[in-house]
Amino acid sequence: MAGTAALFAAVLFWASRRFAVHEDPRIDTVAEMLPGINCGACGFPGCRQMAEALVRGAESGDISGLFCPPGGGDAMNEIGGFFGLDVGSEKQTVAVVRCGGSRDAAPSRTVFDAAQSCALQHAVHAGRSGCPFGCLGCGDCERVCPFDAIIVNPETGLPEVDEQRCTSCGKCVVACPRDLIQIRPVGKTRKHKRVWINCRNTQKGGLAKKNCSVSCIGCGKCVKVCDDIVQAITMDNNLAYIDPDICISCGKCVGVCPTGAIAATFPAVRPKPKKKEAVDA
Structure with missing residues (x-):
């Protein structure tokens, strides 16, 4: 038995040396x-x-x-x-929440008396405001962030991203059942100026605005003003989208949006109203 054990030990030693992965x-x-x-x-x-x-x-x-x-x-x-x-x-990137439906802009219409989970509510419920595309505010994104870089504001009910802590790991993107969070470039300038459509609602204008006062209504004004500059905005299924790789963050689209559905990290100047032409008596 001792000899057999010694033989097996020798075979195992040879095999470990012969097939070792360096x-x-x-x-x-x-x-x-x-x-x-x-x-x-x-x-x-x-x-x-x-x-x-x-x-x-x-x-x-x-x-x-x-x-x-x-x-x-x-x-x-x-x-x-x-x-x-x-x-x-x-490119330096950061997570961006694409929903402006705060409690003021999208007042609560219903109450969901169950587990506070965005995934669960999305599966069985349209949301407190009735918008089937808006943020549910249950904090699934906040719970999965390993860097404490995203926190749901208790006053607005919307997640807010701390750019200093965000590493663009994408966990919040996966956790959001409504595809509201996107990893976007921080901006092309030193001040990290960037612009994005702060809405994901593809419903027609009247229905979208019924549930949220700052929803995109698909009017196309932003597309028209951008077409004269860089053509960074496109319209698809009643919803505008700003391509961050083309956008120069001029902010002109922010000024012409009638509902305030376009967000920016800088104060954009709204265009002055045109003077009425004098009517000859």
């Missing part, structure tokens, strides 16, 4: 440079897998297509310096 020690080094929060914003399940991808990319001489949003430029520059490679440039 891991690149650089993976551990790179993993330590990453935040280690395993948020998945980079497109990989965790930081370990991201580190493995970076090492593979370094072997081929190009890691410019890989980026860690929570670590940002500092972490990527450190990793690039470690490999002696250019990490390229990545």
